[in-house]
Amino acid sequence: MLPQPMQDSKQEMGTATTAELPYHLAPESHLGQKHLPTFNLSQKTILDLLNTRCSNSYEHLKQVHALVVKTGHLQDHFVAGTLVKCYANPQFGSLDCSIKVVQQVPNPNVFVWNSMIKGCLDNEEHRKALSFYYRMVVLSCRTNNYTYPPLFKACSMEQAVEEGLQIHAHVVKNSFVEDGHVRCSGIQMYASFGRVEDARKLLDAGGETDVVCCNAMIDGYMKCGDVDAARGFFEEMVNKNIGSWNAMINGFMINGMIDKAKDYFNEMPEKDEISWSVMLDGYNRGGQFKEALEVFTEMQRENVKLRKFILSSALATCANLGALDQGKWIHTYIRRNSIPLDAVLGTSLLDMYAKCGRIDLAWDIFENMKQKKVFSWNAMIGALAMHGRAEDAFDLFFQMQRERFKPNDITFVAILNACAHAGLVDEGMKYLNDMKEVYGVEPTVEHYGCAVDILGRAGLLGEALELINSMPMKPNAAVWGALLGACRIHKNIELAEKVGRILLEMEPENSGRYALLSNIYAKAGRWDDATKIRMLMKERGVRTIPGRSMIDLDGVVHEFRIGEQTHPQSKDVYLMLGQIMRRLQLAGHVPNTSQVLFDIGEEEKQTALRYHTERLAIAFGLLKTAPGSTIHVTNNLRVCEDCHSVVKLISKIYSRQIILRDRVRYHHFSDGHCSCKDFW
DNA sequence: ATAGGGTTAG
Structure with missing residues (x-):
């Protein structure tokens, strides 16, 4: 259902109170002061200011806003809409101000509402986007084709099927189906609901075929796992462009058909940056790192521009291969071409060095990174944990807090891993407790898995089992796997048998579980049981992961x-x-x-x-x-x-x-x- | 007039 009319606008609009708003947003500076302005500024000048100076500077934006209010330009819908858009810049985190502006504009027109809806979406406030649409409709403001793409997107993000259907109905009623953008976002929405047939109907409702919509349709079939439909559709397309080929290749990749992706990649008449990127990431995701590196090498031969995202993917490849020399080459490339080391690229680089065994170089990168994000700290803490340097990991954990970064769930996985690899039981249990009590981060099954690992490795098998039985969620295979590993280290056959049985039931296709259990039997001299496990595995047709x-x-x-x-x-x-x-x-x-x-x-x-x-x-x-x-x-x-x-x-x-x-x-x-x- | 560089990647 579409959102209900708002009873209390304050509640719907977020929690900002007047006291928290910047001075110029206070009610005193409300418009309606028609006797102003004291000096005149043209609409064009104000728009220029908003579109240039205010896109990067919140300070400038506040000043221009004050100017707008003073000169009475807030009644100009074009100015007001642009102001809304500027405040909705997610960098500023000031969507509340956009909302306040809309509240102050008398009879906002379609442009103001559209800017507001789009702004909500940019700030990932999908429900708010829908509620502003509702309000726009009840105030009988006409919508136009710009209104709908963000709304379809919002419904996808929220998986709001009812609302999506209603919005689609409005689109049809107002004949906006003829707009390619509108149709395209609708197709994506239906695909995200898993309703490819509805997506297809919307595509066909468009009359003459639009390549971009068709590409979205290919993507939709692929994301719903209907590879054959995507292929059939692609073959019948008369006007294919690079995007069509890329959508196919990416679709094969996300459906695990790496060889097919490669065939299409080789066959396509022309490649762009995206084609290469899809291949590289596809190989990375599929764990085929050598092939990924070959793609990267070939890109260099073909003189494809190496942008930061590609470099970041290639660094992940190197990290997985332990390809230090290649990784260093990329580092040099970054320096020579003065590519800015932002948080993403810097973190990829430090991760590569850490995973190639060069924790010293990883540390250098980390220390010299100008821009750090939470994931940068997590990567460095995780790296120290993997290298068994628990004390350094703890130090960094406290340093990140001094620098006002809030540890998240991933930080605690890294910290618990540090404890596990260093055999620090008391510390580990304390962090497991503190993460919720002190840091407000709810432990997930993964954290409990780490904790079981810590206890188990230390030989506290009883405590580990107790923790599994008392954890607030259902233990997954990783949790039992940690316990089975501990049984191996401490040669506890009885427990290993019980845990092994649970695991073989939960994950009958995981070869590692059979191997571990069989090895435990073998080590205890119980050859018959070891053989039985191997036979069982063969019967079930489980394939091993070759070393x-x-x-x-x-x-x-x-x-x-x-x-x-x-x-x-x-x-x-x-x-x-x-x-x-x-x-x-x-x-x-x-x-x-x-x-x-x-x-x-x-x-x-x-x-x-x-x-x-x-x-x-x-x-x-x-x-x-x-x-x-x-x-x-x-x-x-x-x-x-x-x-x-x-x-x-x-x-x-x-x-x-x-x-x-x-x-x-x-x-x-x-x-x-x-x-x-x-x-x- | 104004606002979507639509689709395929990160």
Whole structure:
């Protein structure tokens, strides 16, 4: 239903009272002073001032507003509407002032109302947008085609189906369906409701076909998951433009059809910045980071302009690959081209350095960033947590508050992770409690998952279970997974069996759960049970995630996959690894094969080549880098105990610093020790 | 006259 008439306008308009308003908005300066002005200013001058000076400066805006009131121009609807628009600039956070202006304008016309509605939308006040429309209608102000796109958008955002249908009815009644913009936003709205058929009807109501509306229709089909309809529609389109192709490619990507996206990308007659960006982000989202990096490299060959969003995506790619050299190249590019390091780009950069193991450089970036946002602090705190530097993470957490940034839910995930990786039980429990009591941030299931992790790792399995049973929401698979991991560390078979059963029920398609449970049985010598789990997995047709390790040398990412010898120098690598293992044996290292033997899905592979890939990457690093230099390796799974002890020994015997990133944290190996203190 | 650089990305 459309909003009801407003009983109490103050309540509907927000909570601003007269006392809080800027001086010039106080009722004394109300218009109706027709004997003014004391001096004259043309409408054009005022509009010029509003449109230029006032777009960046709230101070100027207040001054011009005062001038408008003094000179009586507030009765000029054009001036009033523009004033409304200026106050609605989301940078200023002064939508209340826009509202106040509208209240002071006698008989606002369509332009004033439209500006007000659009302003609400820009400030994400969707309900207010709808209520102003309602008010406009009851005051019998005529609407026009500019009125409706923001309203459709508001209904999408609020998923307000009833209101959307009514607004659509008004549009039809007033014959605004002929306006492409109106139709386009309506199509988007219906698609957001999941009602593609209604979207299609609206499109067809438009008469002659408008490319932009058709592109919105493709997007609508894709967002509703109807790939075939999108494809059929696209094929029948006579006037395709780049946007049509881009909508298809993006649609394939969001529906997980990466190969199809690639086909269309290769086939399209002309590409623009968006085409490249869609491919890069699609690969990133699909976890195909090597392919993403290839796209980025090709963009450079094709001389596509590298804007900040592309660079930010490419930095995320590098972060995921551990591709430090590529990341550094981007950093240099940013500096050479004087691209401003805003909060988004700066945070991407620091995240890249942190995830490539260079927490020192990440720190440099963070300290020198001119513009920081909450997510910048979160990224830095999270980075310190991953590197096991809990104390530094806490320091930063307090510093952010001194600088008036309010910690949010993500901040607390980072803080709890810091506690988990450093084994700080009391601190962790205190933060879990304080986040609600002191900071007013409601803990989510993710926070409880971290807390279970903290307790479980410390061996407090009973407490962890108690927390799961007493948490205010239903535990998800991640929560049980944390407990199962703890069962492995502390060898609690009975609990592991119970938790494992719950998990295999909740996530029958997650291979990691089977692997973990099977390994727990194997380690306890219960081979039959371990085998049973593996059989169960096979029966259910669950596919494993193959282990992969990557090492970045001179800007080239080398990848090693489990059981494969696809790397061109793989022969040398295996020879080198054989040498290494012999040297370790001489140094007294006895391999522990329990986990290696029972890595699920690998037993079909050639048995002689079953080294975990982190060892292959490290062997390659030893082969290819100068003595004494640091080796950075990235792995997509968690490092096993045996590899962990092997890498410790390698760091000692070969006198190398090795920084190994696994799926959730970093291990800095040096002189036979690891920064995680064998706690991970 | 005035207001949407409509669609596809971040």
